[in-house]
Amino acid sequence: MKSIVIQKPNALLIEERPLPAPAAGEVRVKISLAGICGSDSHIYRGHNPFAKYPRVIGHEFFGVIDAPGEGVEAGRLGQRVSVDPVISCGHCWPCSVGKPNVCTSLMVLGVHRDGGFSEYAVVPAKNAWTIPDAIPDRHAVMVEPFTIAANVTGHAQPTDQDIALIYGAGPMGLVTVQALKGVYKVKQVIVVDRIDERLEMAKRSGADWTFNNAEQSLQAALEEKGIKPTLIVDAACHPTILQEAITLASPGGRIVLMGFSSEPSQVAQQGITGKELSIFSSRLNANKFPVVIDWLEKGLIDPDKLITHSFDYHHVTDAIELFEKDQRQCCKVLLTFGQ
Template structure:
């Protein structure tokens, strides 16, 4: 069957892969939509240290159950589903603590193992989540939104607090929506006016154009500093801005990671007595929370999805995104006709 394949840095094409077989406990899924993720973009650019080539990308999945392996009796053929694309070892400290999203041996579909940008995939039942009440297309938005929702959970965001979200890409928009769901006031910051418009449409209370002056503008809106800053860019400037902007005794959560070392003014850690937390992947509960939000806000998908292309056009779509990373929020690949 056809699949998108990253064969080397800056090399992407359509190739053939075997049709997978299902074992006991597995679910066979006919893939309908797959979203391009930022990790797919960095893999294409040769900047993802976790990926190996060749690799089928894609872990933002919407599909339909096509067949069930032995011992799977709680799903129906034809059910619409999404997939938790993270595979954990079950033995490391994170797994034993009940935090498999942070597994030291994590393997994510499309990165360390084959992804879903092909017509059919097979995954364990434990990785499959039904998506009742969602448009099939929008089920592909659950995973990227859930990564942002998980960061909100890590931040312990509470109703009435002020949250600054740095970066309005897909993950940052997930953090924005997760914060709104908890009743927070959200200030969104990005370099792209287009993405700030989307953030505003999704419910951001204020938007700020990033770059020089962003810290001062945040201070004007929140003189004592926000309760929480969520960094969803992964750039040295925003890593530093998060610590500078957060209020006394506030919380900083990093989702993105910078590709080079950063020199912090560590005095701020102490004098502000701030909490600094990392956020990785997402949990079942985050997926469920996102589904609740998307069912209540059926307009979200139309606001977020920038383009939908068929499988044969997927390589060209990724190349366009690489040339204009600020021009797209979410590109979906449709496999309904593949």
């Protein structure tokens, strides 16, 4: 089989590898589609401190089970599946309180263990979620990105009375817009970014108001309109954002941090306790695949609004470079395998 392998930073090869056999409790998936994420680019460029090389990247992928391992129901053969990349032990303290995404022995497919940028992948059977026939392949491959939004909203518990502010109109900001508007019917969603084309994507995903803060003050604009956001989601993750979010938030509001920066953020505690703000962080997803599959079945979200490009996997280098360089026109890029 052919696999996309990052041998070391900035060294990508399409390599011939032996067809893997699933171990007990595993299934082998014949990959149809995979999505490119920023973390794939970071591993390729050597910017992910968790990655071990060589590595088959890819943690957003969809395909068909073509070999069940020992102990796996034979009826799973031929099932269309989307794969949860979060592999957890199931018995440590985080797992016991419903946080397998921060398991003490966490393994993430495509980061710590070979992922889905390959013609075939072996994964734990419990991580291969069956996709209903009504959900098309190109939506099924987008389940994982939307689980990031499901995890965020699981923390924040939005209501239809919320006024939400999202920093960043990249893929993670946009899936969150769709979840807030399509699933939770949030009263108002405001998106701030510095790229006008990305703000247009936010509008297509349901944002009520977009704001380019490259040259104008977001704080002044919100004050002029008398808006105090009750829910703020940081999908941009610049170290200056947290203090601004604390300043802008309504008393009793919630702030969710979606990503991370290694640079410190300076914050005044008084702003947090004075308003009794709740600050959450969100990493990967905690058993959110069935949640998103349900959203797709009910038509509450639309992955097509995010998918802008598709490449045969042989052109993966071109696909990653487009993803990295064209933030104005490019949002979600899919790789096709064996179609």
